[in-house]
Amino acid sequence: xxxxxxxxxxxxxxxxxxxxxxxxxxxxxxxxxxxxxxxxxxxxxxxxxxxxxxxxxxxxxxxxxxxxxxxxxxxxxxxxxxxxxxxxxxxxxxxxxxxxxxxxxxxxxxxxxxxxxxxxxxxxxxxxxxxxxxxxxxxxxxxxxxxxxxxxxxxxxxxxxxxxxxxxxxxxxxxxxxxxxxxxxxxxxxxxxxxxxxxxxxxxxxxxxxxxxxxxxxxxxxxxxxxxxxxxxxxxxxxxxxxxxxxxxxxxxxxxxxxxxxxxxxxxxxxxxxxxxxxxxxxxxxxxxxxxxxxxxxxxxxxxxxxxxxxxxxxxxxxxxxxxxxxxxxxxxxxxxxxxxxxxxxxxxxxxxxxxxxxxxxxxxxxxxxxxxxxxxxxxxxxxxxxxxxxxxxxxxxxxxxxxxxxxxxxxxxxxxxxxxxxxxxxx
Numbered sequence: 159x160x161x162x163x164x165x166x167x168x169x170x171x172x173x174x175x176x177x178x179x180x181x182x183x184x185x186x187x188x189x190x191x192x193x194x195x196x197x198x199x200x201x202x203x204x205x206x207x208x209x210x211x212x213x214x215x216x217x218x219x220x221x222x223x224x225x226x227x228x229x230x231x232x233x234x235x236x237x238x239x240x241x242x243x244x245x246x247x248x249x250x251x252x253x254x255x256x257x258x259x260x261x262x263x264x265x266x267x268x269x270x271x272x273x274x275x276x277x278x279x280x281x282x283x284x285x286x287x288x289x290x291x292x293x294x295x296x297x298x299x300x301x302x303x304x305x306x307x308x309x310x311x312x313x314x315x316x317x318x319x320x321x322x323x324x325x326x327x328x329x330x331x332x333x334x335x336x337x338x339x340x341x342x343x344x345x346x347x348x349x350x351x352x353x354x355x356x357x358x359x360x361x362x363x364x365x366x367x368x369x370x371x372x373x374x375x376x377x378x379x380x381x382x383x384x385x386x387x388x389x390x391x392x393x394x395x396x397x398x399x400x401x402x403x404x405x406x407x408x409x410x411x412x413x414x415x416x417x418x419x420x421x422x423x424x425x426x427x428x429x430x431x432x433x434x435x436x437x438x439x440x441x442x443x444x445x446x447x448x449x450x451x452x453x454x455x456x457x458x459x460x461x462x463x464x465x466x467x468x469x470x471x472x473x474x475x476x477x478x479x480x481x482x483x484x485x486x487x488x489x490x491x492x493x494x495x496x497x498x499x500x501x502x503x504x505x506x507x508x509x510x511x512x513x514x515x516x517x518x519x520x521x522x523x524x525x526x527x528x529x530x531x532x533x534x535x536x537x538x539x540x541x542x543x544x545x546x547x548x549x550x551x552x553x554x555x556x557x558x559x560x561x562x563x564x565x566x567x568x569x570x571x572x573x574x575x576x577x578x579x580x581x582x583x584x585x586x
Contacts (some may be wrong), residue, residue: 178242178575196480198487199411201222201244201254205234206442209503225234226483238369241550248272250499253482259304261469262372264295265547266416274476279489280305284510287494292507295542296471300530304473305492310437311344311536312362312377314457315580318450320432321346324353328452330434340378343433343457350432357424363440367420367564371557372543377466378403382460382519386544393581396574401457404563405448405570412566420564437468439503439534441523443452453524453532465540470504505533512537548584556580
């Protein structure tokens with residue numbers, strides 16, 4: 159029943175995204191509050207109270223700077239429903255004034271007119287400090303519509319105790335040997351399952367079969383020389399390289415039986431898997447871990463180590479009741495000082511922070527060497543996940559096809575051919 163409801167919401171999302179440009183153009187000028195506390199609603203996909211408190215402190219500082227009183231409300235929407243529910247909210251009277259934006263949907267949100275231009279507000283906070291590469295996705299025709307507050311590479315976190323119980327070298331050991339690749343990753347995962355009975359690997363946030371399909375598969379696919387699609391419209395999801403990469407993961411699930419399977423809620427952070435793929439914001443989940451752990455870069459494939467970056471931006475709703483103050487708040491929340499305080503959770507796009515010694519010590523649970531290896535060295539060389547102006551529609555339709563992959567006798571090439579056809583309907 160829950161899955162069916164999600165499909166309905168996703169279908170509605172496609173409709174809303176299609177009509178948003180028209181609605182935005184004809185909705186009239188936004189109205190600013192003229193007296194009393196200013197109500198600002200901020201939508202995110204984090205529910206971590208420490209993270210929300212940090213964001214709240216930025217709001218308080220900004221209010222003091224501007225000499226206004228702000229009544230801020232944070233709304234936490236689960237990641238797998240974020241785009242859908244946010245898009246629905248933006249059509250009603252309770253729409254957020256400020257909201258996070260996923261990298262995959264950035265072009266769609268910009269094209270729809272949902273995001274207010276920010277360059278005038280950013281001018282106060284040294285905009286030249288932002289990495290041009292990190293800003294590319296959030297700009298159109300020289301105008302900035304959102305600011306990346308997180309440019310965060312994916313890396314492997316592993317349970318060192320389970321590796322010891324299985325009697326095998328850790329990923330860090332394999333990195334030191336020059337032997338950390340997808341084949342040894344697969345072998346390690348199976349060895350842990352065979353020796354301990356614990357799953358060898360859990361996908362990103364356990365969402366690798368649904369909301370995080372591309373987060374899960376793109377690192378493998380790209381390291382094999384494939385991709386989902388390219389910026390110039392080439393569809394590569396069913397290329398021989400992509401098929402080989404996806405087949406490897408499929409075999410881990412259904413031949414080796416070493417991966418937490420679809421529907422199973424086993425959680426790496428509770429000690430129920432040997433490895434997972436994550437970003438630095440997830441490291442805080444290990445503060446109370448009762449097992450030894452370590453980090454390693456993503457395994458290499460035939461094309462080497464090809465870092466994949468998950469990026470998130472923050473923007474102001476162009477039709478909000480308090481759009482002017484919302485735009486100023488976004489600019490303040492991404493200034494150098496605020497970015498430096500977020501760096502240990504969400505890696506920065508500002509050179510001044512990224513290149514500082516403080517950045518490498520910004521996450522207390524990681525050493526400077528680990529931070530540099532897992533995060534710092536990948537930010538400038540990595541690539542964000544594929545995005546497109548029609549991504550909401552692509553995601554809805556392709557996910558139905560991807561579902562065919564998650565059974566033992568699935569024909570991987572046939573499924574990827576079908577996914578490629580969905581992509582072609584929108585990308586070409």
